[in-house]
Amino acid sequence: xxxxxxxxxLLQSLHTPAVRDLAWTLLSPPMLGETTKAQRHPLQASxxxxxxxxxxxxxxxxxxxxxxxxxxxxxxxxxRLGLYxxxxxxFALRAAPDVEVVASNLPxxxxxxxxxxxxxxLRDAEGEHHLELAVKFYLGTRSxxxxxxxxxxxxxxxxxxxxxxxxxxxxxxxxxxxRATLNELQLGDTRSAFWLGGYLFYPWPDGCPSPxxxxxxxxxxxxxxxxxxDAFAATKPDARWQPLPRLAWLAPARVKTDETWxxxxxxxxxxxxxxxxxxxxxxRLEEDHAGDWREVERIFLVNDQWxxxx
Numbered sequence: 001x002x003x004x005x006x007x008x009x010l011l012q013s014l015h016t017p018a019v020r021d022l023a024w025t026l027l028s029p030p031m032l033g034e035t036t037k038a039q040r041h042p043l044q045a046s047x048x049x050x051x052x053x054x055x056x057x058x059x060x061x062x063x064x065x066x067x068x069x070x071x072x073x074x075x076x077x078x079x080r081l082g083l084y085x086x087x088x089x090x091f092a093l094r095a096a097p098d099v100e101v102v103a104s105n106l107p108x109x110x111x112x113x114x115x116x117x118x119x120x121x122l123r124d125a126e127g128e129h130h131l132e133l134a135v136k137f138y139l140g141t142r143s144x145x146x147x148x149x150x151x152x153x154x155x156x157x158x159x160x161x162x163x164x165x166x167x168x169x170x171x172x173x174x175x176x177x178x179r180a181t182l183n184e185l186q187l188g189d190t191r192s193a194f195w196l197g198g199y200l201f202y203p204w205p206d207g208c209p210s211p212x213x214x215x216x217x218x219x220x221x222x223x224x225x226x227x228x229x230d231a232f233a234a235t236k237p238d239a240r241w242q243p244l245p246r247l248a249w250l251a252p253a254r255v256k257t258d259e260t261w262x263x264x265x266x267x268x269x270x271x272x273x274x275x276x277x278x279x280x281x282x283x284r285l286e287e288d289h290a291g292d293w294r295e296v297e298r299i300f301l302v303n304d305q306w307x308x309x310x
Contacts, residue, residue, distance in 0.1 A: 015254070024252075152281075253294070
């Protein structure tokens, strides 16, 4: 049910960072539109998909009183972005009027050894489902081959992620080792699928082809090496840039004036950035009519050796 237009309209009105991340999680387009394994939006059978205004009203209510969402997130604090993404999905699906979350992050064990976890087990009007969730950020290097799309640390790769989903994560619920656990939850034959959100980043200035099967509406940005920063910055000489912490990578940033970085603060940050520094996600901000600063562009700034493997 990804709806970029609805997402854009909502992100113009929502203020609370966690609620903005929630809206982005539910409404952003998938990274891939064509996949060899089944991809299914977790809210596919929900009335929130058929009547998106209901979902918009619910999100507006969360923004008006974000305490339930904040309480939910604080109950199990996370440092990893992927786990934060999962927690946002869990919160929404538990609130959806016609979706039952049977279990989440359910470990499957054999002889005391954990074989893996099932991200979500759902029951809705279309049946019982095992869903795997992921949010990823991949940087293109050469071609449309999934092996040429790498995570910011250059170890993760799109082809490896798709292979792990197909060979390990999705089949896990149909293994005999999972049957007793699913029986306890009164689940029959679940249908396995995944949902992959995130952003694709293209090399500046020349770009590269999108990965095969990429959704036409995928979220996107650019990436460049540290040595190319001056040339890149010269194309937008008055731009306001600042880095985003990892847990703020989901929804496009909305920053209050007193939280924006003056140009000299950003330059000082750049001057102290180590040559071997990990990839940094930077956003370009522009002031809106209300006086807030909104993200209009995002880039990854990587070290000059990237993607050299360590």
